[in-house]
Amino acid sequence: MSSHTRIILVCSGKGGVGKTTLTANLGIALASQGAKTAVLDADFGLRNLDLLLGLENRIVYTAQEVLEESCRLDQALVRHKQESNLSLLPAGNPRMLDWLKPDDMQRIVAMLSEQFAYVLIDCPAGVEDGFKNAVSATKEAIVVTNPEVSAVRDADRVIGLLNTHGVKPVQLVLNRVRPKMIASQDMLSVEDVTDILALPLLGLVLEDEQVIVSTNRGEPLTLNGQSSPAARCYTNIARRIQGEDIPLIDPSKEGSGMRDKFRRLMQTKIF
Amino acid sequence: MTLRDIINKLLGRQVASASTARERLQLVLAHDRSDLSPDLLDKMRREILEVVAKYVDIDLEAGAVSLETEDRMTALVANLPIKKTINKPESTMEEIDQKQTEIQI
Ligand SMILES: Nc1ncnc2c1ncn2[C@@H]1O[C@H](COP(=O)(O)OP(=O)(O)OP(=O)(O)O)[C@@H](O)[C@H]1O
Ligand SMILES: [Mg+2]
DSSP, X not given: OGGGXXXXXXEOSSTTSSHHHHHHHHHHHHHHTTOOEEEEEOOOXXXXXXXXXXXXXXXXXXXXXHHTTSSOHHHHOEEOSSOTTEEEEOOOOGGGGGTOOHHHHHHHHHHHHTTOSEEEEEOOSSSSHHHHHHHHTOSEEEEEEOSSHHHHHHHHHHHHHHHHTTOOOEEEEEEXXXXXXXXXXXXXXXXXXXXXXXXXXXXXXXXXXXXXXXXXXXXOTTGGGOOSHHHHHHHHHHHHHTTOOOOOOOGGGSOOSHHHHHHHHHTOBOO | OBHHHHHHHHTTOOOOHHHHHHHHHXXXXXXXXXXXXXXXXXXXXXXXXXXXXXHXXXXXXXXXXEXXXXXXXXXEEEEEEEEEETTSOHHHHHHHHHHTOEEEO
């Protein structure tokens, strides 16, 4: 499996844009589509992936013990109960940051590649050592951003760094899209962001309150095939990663009443 | 410009914020991507104008040197309206004058 393994870094630059939520949901979705998938929490300073997956009480060992060779990889991997194709490799103690090197990340990812078809790496925010270590171990990347100036600017910086490191392909996920705000032109549109960043769009994720409900429970939206707006988006993204040709949701086509038609008329470009 | 922008303008309201966001981002990213500090850009602007002024009579006030970015390619764009060419016969000068020549680098 090793050489065919898809190693995908989920990164953003700016914090809090939705990397961990995306990693958890894609992990579950890919696994439920039958792919053996590992999610690696590379945010050693502020780990959260275990919590979003509801696996926080089942951690015995972490990436740290694997690297120190005080346990085997399969002892540290936490397998998801319902979605047995998915395993989490938890982040170790924050003190790992003091000694972790790109070599260490590469070793961990190489081990995971032997057993899994997909390795998703949840990257820390920022462009410092944590990011650099993670970049050194990946082949592909997904850049997550929000339709907001600061998030887009930071995404641009990260895209530049990914290009310098030869990471390919780099694709974009636009998270927390609000069709109503785009329609009233108080939010950057999907094209605005893809034009500015000049990246292919892997998918967009609608703003959705259910995301918070699902994190409360530790059950990602893609578990149990839920159908909330964000759940649909995450499932579509996973299927596109698997090579399926799934059309994008068009936020401007959401809604078909008189008011929506009027809104569309108002946003037609005249000159 | 959209219908909404026009109506907003007529009513003296603020233009919707997305277009402002777009313009601000384009400007800030052009600078981020080139990694040029405003100081350096200003120094370069002055030196470019000096060099060009040796050959043509340019309007130093109207001259603009800026960064533009598209598809992750950043370009240095100088827009320098020429008043007249130095050391050229009278006739050519007038022609140039009439055309309001600009040079772009
Ligand atoms: N599509 C969405 N709709 C609504 N809320 C969302 C959506 N995506 C993410 N959120 C919320 O945004 C917050 C940040 O999400 P998350 O922790 O996944 O971001 P992150 O990029 O991993 O952050 P950090 O940089 O701190 O690691 C969370 O509270 C999450 O519930
Ligand atoms: Mg996170």
